[in-house]
Amino acid sequence: MTKAAIRAEAETLFAAFQAAGALPVEADILLPAGTLLDLYGEDIRARAYVTADPLRGEMMLRPDFTVPVVHAHMAHGADPARYTYMGEVFRRQEHFGPRASEYLQVGFEIFDRAEPEAADAEVFALFSRLLAPLGLKAATGDIGILLAAVRGLGTTERRKAALLRHVWRPKRFRALLDRFAGRAPAPEARLQLLERLATGSAEALIEAAGPVIGLREPADIAARAAALIEDAEAAPISGAEAGMLDELLTLEDTAAAALERLRAIAAEMPAIATSVDRFARRLGALEARGMDAATLPFAASHGQSTLEYYDGFVFSFHAANPALPPVATGGRYDALTAVLGQGRSIPAVGGVIRPGLVAQLKGTL
Amino acid sequence: MLKIGVPSKGRLMEKTFDWFNARGIAMRQTGAEREYSGAVEGIDGVELVLLSAGEIPRELAAGRIHLGVTGSDLVRDKLADWQTQVAELAHLGFGHADLIIAVPACWIDVDTLDDLDAAAAAFRAAHGFRLRIATKYHRLVREFLTAQGVADYQLVDSQGATEGTVKNGTAEAIADITSSGETLRANHLKILSDALVHSSQAVLFASRRAEWGEAAGTLAQLVQKLDVAEPEFTRS
Numbered sequence: 011m012t013k014a015a016i017r018a019e020a021e022t023l024f025a026a027f028q029a030a031g032a033l034p035v036e037a038d039i040l041l042p043a044g045t046l047l048d049l050y051g052e053d054i055r056a057r058a059y060v061t062a063d064p065l066r067g068e069m070m071l072r073p074d075f076t077v078p079v080v081h082a083h084m085a086h087g088a089d090p091a092r093y094t095y096m097g098e099v100f101r102r103q104e105h106f107g108p109r110a111s112e113y114l115q116v117g118f119e120i121f122d123r124a125e126p127e128a129a130d131a132e133v134f135a136l137f138s139r140l141l142a143p144l145g146l147k148a149a150t151g152d153i154g155i156l157l158a159a160v161r162g163l164g165t166t167e168r169r170k171a172a173l174l175r176h177v178w179r180p181k182r183f184r185a186l187l188d189r190f191a192g193r194a195p196a197p198e199a200r201l202q203l204l205e206r207l208a209t210g211s212a213e214a215l216i217e218a219a220g221p222v223i224g225l226r227e228p229a230d231i232a233a234r235a236a237a238l239i240e241d242a243e244a245a246p247i248s249g250a251e252a253g254m255l256d257e258l259l260t261l262e263d264t265a266a267a268a269l270e271r272l273r274a275i276a277a278e279m280p281a282i283a284t285s286v287d288r289f290a291r292r293l294g295a296l297e298a299r300g301m302d303a304a305t306l307p308f309a310a311s312h313g314q315s316t317l318e319y320y321d322g323f324v325f326s327f328h329a330a331n332p333a334l335p336p337v338a339t340g341g342r343y344d345a346l347t348a349v350l351g352q353g354r355s356i357p358a359v360g361g362v363i364r365p366g367l368v369a370q371l372k373g374t375l
Numbered sequence: 376m377l378k379i380g381v382p383s384k385g386r387l388m389e390k391t392f393d394w395f396n397a398r399g400i401a402m403r404q405t406g407a408e409r410e411y412s413g414a415v416e417g418i419d420g421v422e423l424v425l426l427s428a429g430e431i432p433r434e435l436a437a438g439r440i441h442l443g444v445t446g447s448d449l450v451r452d453k454l455a456d457w458q459t460q461v462a463e464l465a466h467l468g469f470g471h472a473d474l475i476i477a478v479p480a481c482w483i484d485v486d487t488l489d490d491l492d493a494a495a496a497a498f499r500a501a502h503g504f505r506l507r508i509a510t511k512y513h514r515l516v517r518e519f520l521t522a523q524g525v526a527d528y529q530l531v532d533s534q535g536a537t538e539g540t541v542k543n544g545t546a547e548a549i550a551d552i553t554s555s556g557e558t559l560r561a562n563h564l565k566i567l568s569d570a571l572v573h574s575s576q577a578v579l580f581a582s583r584r585a586e587w588g589e590a591a592g593t594l595a596q597l598v599q600k601l602d603v604a605e606p607e608f609t610r611s
Contacts, residue, residue, distance in 0.1 A: 181523070182492070206483075216481050230494075234484040
């Protein structure tokens with residue numbers, strides 16, 4: 011596939027997004043590494059090219075457009091606004107294989123406070139229409155339901171915060187849930203520490219353990235020791251609640267069947283009712299756009315293992331060949347605008363298409 | 376000529392020479408004691424290349440040497456997808472060391488990765504930056520912590536005297552190689568109980584990237600003497 015053919019495909023998509031009312035925007039290729047590292051953590055280092063600038067410090071070759079576009083919007087965007095962009099992104103690959111380390115992305119983002127579900131449906135319907143000739147498989151989900159379920163748990167705020175922090179790291183999320191629900195035992199050293207704390211102060215134990223070195227202060231250590239005592243005294247998350255979370259993590263069905271199942275769970279777990287209503291409204295908005303929403307594949311945990319900051323509706327489009335990366339991905343990222351907006355926020359939804367894969371799949375049709 | 380890279384100094388060189396000597400292959404330094412050239416006896420067609428242990432992974436990956444002796448930790452850390460670039464022929468049974476994560480002994484609340492993760496979250500909230508772990512094993516440590524789902528840390532580079540970084544205020548924790556743990560204790564650090572990143576030892580590696588040609592025949596003789604299995608890729 012030649013670069014010219016891929017660029018032509020990208021131009022077509024770029025024009026289609028502009029026809030949908032989006033303003034074309036440009037973004038720098040060299041981005042300050044700090045913002046991306048703070049957002050994504052050290053993992054992004056393995057997935058992006060980091061370089062040193064003698065004057066500006068650590069810089070990163072643009073691994074995605076979301077962060078610079080959200081930044082630009084939060085700094086001086088109209089409200090509401092919709093944007094489209096087209097350009098290269100760079101992804102360091104740690105394994106030999108078919109994944110490209112440099113490829114074009116064309117994206118579309120809506121920043122709008124009115125009717126978020128209608129915006130979700132508009133983005134998904136637009137992507138479906140543009141990709142329709144390729145016969146791709148769609149996958150959808152809604153991280154908002156899982157987040158609401160965790161927020162509504164009848165347990166300590168600290169446990170909820172720990173679970174929320176790890177929603178995007180399924181393995182640790184599962185380990186924490188098992189421990190908080192009493193399904194996995196506390197580690198031996200933890201029990202020994204609690205025993206020692208029962209008879210002595212944290213301060214005395216710290217002093218006996220060795221000189222204080224590093225920036226973590228005795229007060230920080232004592233505060234966490236107090237939190238561990240509080241956690242040991244807290245009742246486990248109930249079997250019923252843990253069971254419902256398990257069910258959410260594994261729920262996978264057509265959207266209509268999933269909605270029915272979620273309504274039944276919401277009857278027992280009212281905290282997710284608002285999110286389930288949003289899911290229902292989104293399906294309605296999709297139907298209103300002439301889509302067969304009821305049969306869409308839905309998984310409540312879809313998007314849980316991505317690096318992105320999606321916190322509501324999530325979607326992707328896949329080719330039949332499982333070795334290929336998704337042709338398009340997207341979702342809602344309201345929390346990201348709050349993180350980058352320094353006190354301000356705006357509901358946002360969008361997605362990207364890889365024109366290189368579109369061109370490749372068209373070539374083999 | 377089959378080129379074999381061997382660490383150019385210290386115990387690793389001596390132990391490597393001993394290991395080959397015990398199997399009928401005599402290796403020795405030639406010329407002056409500090410001159411990095413060597414000779415091999417007991418088999419024809421083998422050239423000894425004395426190199427820094429840290430450079431042997433790169434030389435194997437580039438195919439400039441056919442065989443090389445170095446630490447399994449160095450190969451895993453320096454080579455992406457290392458199995459596609461080199462193959463392990465034999466574990467040599469010396470040079471044992473564990474790559475571990477250690478934190479200040481005064482952190483009475485931290486014993487596991489779970490604790491480290493929770494402490495990192497609180498540290499970031501209190502200090503405004505991510506908890507720093509000093510290491511020179513960036514790939515191994517990052518892959519390990521990603522797989523374990525640990526967040527809110529950052530790796531800072533430390534090419535030596537890593538155990539001192541916490542006391543010197545440039546890191547909160549370290550990830551480093553240890554054999555006895557003595558240096559850690561002397562620097563008031565303790566090892567996390569569930570954070571063995573890699574258990575390393577000296578390994579004889581074969582390059583999948585080298586031009587084998589005639590060296591494949593030499594290797595066939597060599598593996599017989601060493602009593603190790605012949606890799607399948609050298610004759611293709």
